Amino acid sequence: MYKRIKNKFLRWFLIAITGLFGLLVAYWLFVYLITPRYTFREGRPFHGEYLYNPYQGMDSSQWKQYNFHCHSRKYFGITNGRRSKEQSIDSVYQLLGYDHYGISDYMSINPHGNDRPGYIPGYEHGYGFIRKTHQLCIGAQDISYMDYPFMQSLDMKQHMLNVLHQHNRFAVPAHAAYTRGYKVSDMRYLSGYRLLEVLNPYGCSVEHWDAALSTGHRVYAIGDDDTHNILNPNEVGRNFTMINTIDMEPKNVYDALERGCAYAVDFHSYFDKPFALKVERMHELPHLTRCELVGDTLFVETSASLIEMADFIGQDGKVLKHEEYVQQAHYVIQPNDTYVRVLLRMPNLTYFYLNPITRHTDPTPVDQVTAEINMVQTVMFYIIYLVVIVLCILRVLKKR
Numbered sequence: 001m002y003k004r005i006k007n008k009f010l011r012w013f014l015i016a017i018t019g020l021f022g023l024l025v026a027y028w029l030f031v032y033l034i035t036p037r038y039t040f041r042e043g044r045p046f047h048g049e050y051l052y053n054p055y056q057g058m059d060s061s062q063w064k065q066y067n068f069h070c071h072s073r074k075y076f077g078i079t080n081g082r083r084s085k086e087q088s089i090d091s092v093y094q095l096l097g098y099d100h101y102g103i104s105d106y107m108s109i110n111p112h113g114n115d116r117p118g119y120i121p122g123y124e125h126g127y128g129f130i131r132k133t134h135q136l137c138i139g140a141q142d143i144s145y146m147d148y149p150f151m152q153s154l155d156m157k158q159h160m161l162n163v164l165h166q167h168n169r170f171a172v173p174a175h176a177a178y179t180r181g182y183k184v185s186d187m188r189y190l191s192g193y194r195l196l197e198v199l200n201p202y203g204c205s206v207e208h209w210d211a212a213l214s215t216g217h218r219v220y221a222i223g224d225d226d227t228h229n230i231l232n233p234n235e236v237g238r239n240f241t242m243i244n245t246i247d248m249e250p251k252n253v254y255d256a257l258e259r260g261c262a263y264a265v266d267f268h269s270y271f272d273k274p275f276a277l278k279v280e281r282m283h284e285l286p287h288l289t290r291c292e293l294v295g296d297t298l299f300v301e302t303s304a305s306l307i308e309m310a311d312f313i314g315q316d317g318k319v320l321k322h323e324e325y326v327q328q329a330h331y332v333i334q335p336n337d338t339y340v341r342v343l344l345r346m347p348n349l350t351y352f353y354l355n356p357i358t359r360h361t362d363p364t365p366v367d368q369v370t371a372e373i374n375m376v377q378t379v380m381f382y383i384i385y386l387v388v389i390v391l392c393i394l395r396v397l398k399k400r
Contacts, residue, residue: 031146033385037377038155040189043215043370045315046338048361053298054220054260055291055355058244060303063287064099064253066241068122068138069174069197069224072112074105084230086112092230096237096282099248102138109140118248124174125164126181133157133181136197136224139169139254154186158371161193169254170195175226178203187212187219191370195257198353199223199239199264206353210317213339213356218367220257220355223264233275237282240265263288266351286346291354293333298357300329300342309345314338333357 070093072084086103090113093101103110104124113119121141126134127149144167148156164171172195176182182190187208198209198221212219223239230236244261245252256262267282286304293299300310310329312321315338321331333340341356358365 036373038371039374046216046359048359050360050363052358052365053293060289063242066100068102070227088230132179134174136172136174137168175200176208177205184211188215201238214316220260221264260355264353296333298331311343
């Protein structure tokens with residue numbers, strides 16, 4: 001085919017490009033084929049006599065404001081983050097009063113700010129050429145370049161979470177409702193992750209969250225801006241996570257996230273308001289002061305003079321109790337309540353998504369594993385792939 005091209009340089013250039021493309025296709029084919037097969041079972045709803053409250057004993061004066069999802073200019077501006085320089089990110093989030101704003105570039109750990117106390121390395125994992133099944137990696141030790149860039153099966157999604165868990169403190173399914181890389185039904189079977197990006201300006205994944213909780217997966221919510229243009233005031237200060245920690249040492253922050261002593265905030269009502277007004281309202285933002293179990297009664301209070309709305313939500317996302325314009329919201333947890341989470345609407349249409357109270361058979365929660373590698377199926381498929389590849393090679397050699 002290339003012999004007809006008279007220009008020698010062009011001919012060798014096309015040969016090199018074709019070879020590189022062939023190697024890339026072979027690599028992706030190899031990655032897809034070596035995926036282990038898993039046996040999945042739908043999780044069992046929370047049950048037991050013990051109620052676990054992630055906020056029990058919290059210090060209401062120690063809330064810190066975090067955003068883990070923000071993109072800077074990377075790869076010569078090819079990726080969507082081309083206008084976000086690190087210094088501009090510093091300026092904007094410091095004005096808003098954030099305690100931490102993590103830069104999460106695609107497949108790259110940004111070292112900016114690593115000289116500051118509380119620096120948490122992170123990145124957004126995933127290539128996602130067709131459907132973006134991405135993960136937000138928090139507390140990253142290094143980068144895993146392995147990924148499934150095209151459509152992903154449930155086996156691949158679980159395997160990717162398992163692989164990333166070995167390299168990061170948290171591997172968080174990101175913007176699930178936006179790209180639909182994670183289906184709502186997936187959350188009933190996937191396990192081995194603690195956090196879910198429930199709030200993202202591009203899509204709210206509350207349905208995914210309730211699907212996981214309703215099948216007994218102890219998953220906690222975080223909220224992030226997912227900023228791509230820091231100079232656009234509509235992209236900043238929209239979703240964030242409040243974490244209860246005595247200081248910003250990464251270990252203490254990780255511990256708080258692990259046990260669920262945090263909540264996600266939707267500040268969406270100010271996305272199109274002047275930036276100066278957003279800064280003013282952000283500094284006036286109330287915070288959670290009490291989320292306490294007294295016997296089987298859950299009491300919730302904030303620093304605001306009034307809670308405009310409080311929804312107590314349980315199994316399958318059902319609203320168990322609705323209250324309006326109260327100083328203190330409360331709910332008596334019933335024996336058949338598997339979990340109870342609270343949604344608060346604060347003044348100025350700000351929403352707090354609190355983490356759930358869950359039932360367990362032991363005072364210390366034990367997480368269920370609903371996905372295990374099926375070695376028999378995995379080996380069987382490896383053998384089939386090997387036989388098919390050998391037959392294809394023999395057929396090609398025979399024709400030549």
